[in-house]
Amino acid sequence: MNICIAGAGAIGCTLAARLSESGQNVKVLARGATLETLKSTGIRLTDIDGEHTVKVFASDSAEEIGPQDLIFICCKAPALPAMLKLIKPMLHEETIVIPVVNGIPWWYFQGVEGRFSGDTIQAIDPEGSVSKLLPHPHLIGCVVFITAFRNAPGVVTSTNPHLIVLGEINHEMSDRLEQVRKVIEDAGIEARATDNIRDQIWTKVAANLTSNPLSVVTKGTLEQLYSDQRLKLLVRKILDEVMLVAAAYGARIRFDPYTFMELGAGMGAVKTSMLQDYEANQTLELDAIGYAVLELAEKISIPMPTTKQLLDLTHFVASQPLSNTQS
Structure with missing residues (x-):
């Protein structure tokens, strides 16, 4: 798969290093000092499996990175609107987007039937502004149980086991969900698929x-x-x-x-x-x-x-x- 890690903080660098080391075609959307570090020396990750020094393609231009099959959005919640706008040039019809973001997701009331179906959560999606940036069929939900610390740009330490739980936002067990789970598992990260990501x-x-x-x-x-x-x-x-x-x-x-x-x-x-x-x-x-x-x-x-x-x-x-x- 063509995979982009959009955001090169502690979690983003951890995913980029492990996925790249497993043989996947990984590109990183980054900026500033982090971008310069990734271009010059790559990512240095220290985790429970040892030390990993990985060279990755990095750019601050989504157009240069090009269309991607899988995009992990690794940013803080306040940066989501800007990040969703940035990744648009990387989307094709079947691109899977996985927000690796803490908290209640903006899509919480999308994809399932219920009393509040279609509602927006004003604290994180005022007037549905975030929802409008990405059609929800692109989404797979994700919960990451990884503790990682960014020592410096592109330099990350993670001292606990890695676990990622994935689920379609409509709670179906799909082929693409299993495909993504397997990609992450092959990178040495425990990955589970669930029929209730919420x-x-x-x-x-x-x-x-x-x-x-x-x-x-x-x-x-x-x-x-x-x-x-x-x-x-x-x-x-x-x-x-x-x-x-x-x-x-x-x-x-x-x-x-x-x-x-x-x-x-x-x-x-x-x-x-x-x-x-x-x-x-x-x-x-x-x-x-x-x-x-x-x-x-x-x-x-x-x-x-x-x-x-x-x-x-x-x-x-x-x-x-x-x-x-x-x-």
Whole structure:
């Protein structure tokens, strides 16, 4: 397959390195210092399988990259509209697009029948502006359980096993879904296909919402957030609120709360992606990870008071000059 990784952050570089090393024809859409690094020295990935130094074709021009069979969109949620516009020259009629993005996806109410079918989520898709950029038949949903840290442009460390869960947004088990799953599996990444990607989305949302905002406020690692006695009660309250909303939408989170907390603590002394973004003075994914969930809760009249208070506190902290918050 002709594969493009659109976005060369920690996750994008991890996917590009592993897929390229497996023999796939991989091109990377990047810019700035990252683009220059990829052109000169390639990607340097250190993960549980060792060190990988991989040369890839990289460009900041979708026209130069050309039509692609499979595109992984590896960017933060706030950058999605711009990225979806950028990839248009790479689309052909059967191009598969997989957004590798945290939080509730903009397409959540597309592809399936239900009370809110066709609705848009204003926090992440105001007036359907994002939905208009990409016809939903191109989409395959994705939930990535990969912890990776960008040490420098094109230099990434990932210390935990890689897992990607894929699913059609209409919950069908299709031939193209299996084809993509096999491509990822052949790259040494555990890949699973599911007939209900929204269950997996809620599992990841629960993980993100119980850890990411709180990490910005406390500067704590995953191990600390889920095990420190001063934080566990707060984390558990947020988890309970998220699980209630997920259940109201018919989703099933795979783990009971106690196991969920143990798994979180077991991730070790790892900084969340949101804390990394905060320290890099980048825009935080609070809308996709947090406020979109509050919007879904409000649609079905379920209060999330603890979650809202934490999100508002995180929003305040993120709005302050970083030098002041660290002094």
